Amino acid sequence: MGSTISEQVLDVAFTVSDNDTTTPNIAMQFKDVGGNDIDHPVAVVCYLSTDAYGQTLAVDSTDTSQIAIGTDGTILYEPVTDIAAYCVSETDGDLDLEITVVDGKSVYFNVVMPNGEVSTCATALYYSS
Numbered sequence: 493m494g495s496t497i498s499e500q501v502l503d504v505a506f507t508v509s510d511n512d513t514t515t516p517n518i519a520m521q522f523k524d525v526g527g528n529d530i531d532h533p534v535a536v537v538c539y540l541s542t543d544a545y546g547q548t549l550a551v552d553s554t555d556t557s558q559i560a561i562g563t564d565g566t567i568l569y570e571p572v573t574d575i576a577a578y579c580v581s582e583t584d585g586d587l588d589l590e591i592t593v594v595d596g597k598s599v600y601f602n603v604v605m606p607n608g609e610v611s612t613c614a615t616a617l618y619y620s621s
Contacts, residue, residue, distance in 0.1 A: 499524055501534050501585075501606045506613040516617040517562050518601045519588035522581060530585030535568075537604040538589060539576035540617075546602035546610045550575050555597045562588035593619040 503523040510517050522530040540550040540559070550556055552574040559574050561567050565587035568578045574592075581587040593599060598618035603611045 499530075499532070501530055503527070504603055504605065504611050506601070506611075506615070508613065508615045508617065511615065512618060512620065514595075514619050515558075515590045515592050516619070517588055517590050518613060518617065519562070519564070519586070520581070520603065522585040522587075530581075531583070532585070533583055534581045534585055534587070534606065536579055536581075536587070536606065537576065538579050539572070539602050539604075540591065540599040541602055541612075542599060544600050544612060544614075544616070546600065546612045550599045554594065555599050556591055556593055558590075558592035560590045560592075562590050564588045591617050593617055595619055595621050 501522050502525045505521045507519040522534045542548045542550050556574055559577055565579055565581045570577045598616040600616055601613040
């Protein structure tokens with residue numbers, strides 16, 4: 493967390509690419525109170541749900557089969573394999589993950605922000621062959 497209020501993480505911008513493939517990518521840019529890109533690492537919990545409110549946890553091998561780092565950030569630990577991960581962004585506040593979605597399924601991507609708020613990407617990740 494930043495040392496001043498203006499540096500603290502307040503929001504996250506989601507970008508989904510490669511949706512409707514086996515491995516949609518979800519990129520995140522963490523933002524400060526002024527809407528500026530964060531310029532320090534951010535530690536968050538990321539998880540997959542089957543509802544847009546983040547209240548029903550997805551199931552490994554039923555809904556998804558893999559959660560992996562894309563090009564930015566690091567997965568530190570997966571307390572629920574392929575469904576939830578503790579992650580840290582790069583020093584510029586970027587983090588992206590590739591989610592392997594089971595054919596015919598869709599999941600929502602959720603981030604527990606440093607202040608405890610859950611931010612859910614409005615675009616469901618899905619794959620249908």
